[in-house]
Amino acid sequence: MQGTARNTRKPKLSNQPSVFKRYAANKYYFIMLLPVLIYYLIFHYGPMYGVIIAFQDYKFLRGVSGSEWVGLDNFRELFAGSYFLTVLRNTLIINFYKLVFGFPVPIILALMLNEVMRPVFKKVVQTISYMPHFLSWIVLSGLIIEFLSPSRGPINILLDMMGIAPVYFITDERWFRFILVVSDIWRSAGFTTIIYLAAIAGINTEMYEAAEMDGISRFKKIIYITLPSMAPVIVIMLILNAGSIINDDFEQIYNLLNVTVMNVGDVLSTYTYTEGLTRMNYSxxxxxGLFKNVIALILVLTANYFARKFSDEAIF
Known part of the structure; x- marks a missing residue:
């Protein structure tokens, strides 16, 4: 029996290359990746040392090493303030709306573009939908403000022709969040569609051919072939977007925000900017900022956990 046990042992795979040899074999890929790694080390991981000042009474002239350590006092002040809770609520509400209403739009747009049979029309639609992504929020904010202007905007001109009083959209609390959500969808939906179109392009065409032979309609092809094949990409994008519920778009909101809508529009990033740079309350x-990033990490990990638990797709 012992001889049989010895004979059934699996031989060691001595021809497997070591980790270092595999890295060396792909060294040119890592050289191409090097600028990206350097960028993240310098501008993302390097500044993490400054997180220490969240636990200090930071003074600019004394520096990090000379400032007084106060422990969790800044966080106690954070949660004791009523306005911080207002800012946190605004952030969660606005980003929840963006996720709920904005996440399906590029998926639907990709499905619609995939069904377009005329290549010229498809390229024109793609170009028009991608264009806002390459414009800064400074430019887009100016366009939005002019478009919604109570005196020059086309919407208010139409309202005036119908005998309706002009609406001050940008300064109206009832409309401000709606403007943020719609403008964000307008800017990002077209560019995000590229990811889903790439996922659709990778679907095996034989499945569509077999469906045509069975007489399945185009709508049922989308439901039973296209969407299930896109599911891995959709799940991964949903996990990545989970952290955006707490991470708002500073440039968009800062350029559209005004004093009349602070109660519904001031979010964590603009609040951090005001406290840190305007009032110089650095700690x-x-x-x-540390609170926001910790919550974002928890949201991403939670979304990844549930994605792994209820499906086969997850980031890690």
């Missing part, structure tokens, strides 16, 4: 602003 408090660092505490706000």
């Amino acid at each position: 408090y602003a660092a505490a706000v």
Whole structure:
């Protein structure tokens, strides 16, 4: 029996290359990746040392090493303030709306473009939908403000022709969040569609051919072939977007925000900017930023956990 046990042992695979040899064999790929790694090390991981000031009474002239350590005092002040809770609520509400209403739009747009049979028309639609992504929020904000202007905007001109009083959209609390959500969808939906179109392009065409032979309609092909094949990409994008519920778009909101809509439009990033750079309350602003990033990490990990639990797709 012992001889049989010895004979059934699996031989070691000595021809497997070591980790270092595999890295060396793909060294040119890592050289191409090097600028990206350097960028993240310098501008993302390097500044993480500054998180220390969230636990200090930071003074600019004393620096990080000379400032007084106060522990969790900044976080106690954070949660004790009533306005911080207002800012947190605004952030969650606005980004929840963006996720719920904005996430399906590029998927639907990709499905519609995939069904377009005329290549020229398809390229024109793609170009028009991609264009806002390449414009800064400074330019887009100016266009939005002019478009919604109570005196020059086309919407208010139409309202005036119908005998309706002009609406001050940008300064109206009832409309401000709606404007943020719609403008974000307008800017990002077209560019995000590229990811889903790439996923559709990777679907095996034989499945469509077999469906045509069975007489399945185009709508049922989308439901039973296209969408299930896109599911892995959709799940991964949903996980990545989960952290955006707490991470708002500073450039968009800062350029559209005004004093009349602060109660519904001031979010964590603009609040951090005001506290850190305007009021020079650096430690408090660092505490706000650290809180936001920790919550974003928890949201991403939670979304990844449930994605792995209920499906076969997850990031890690």
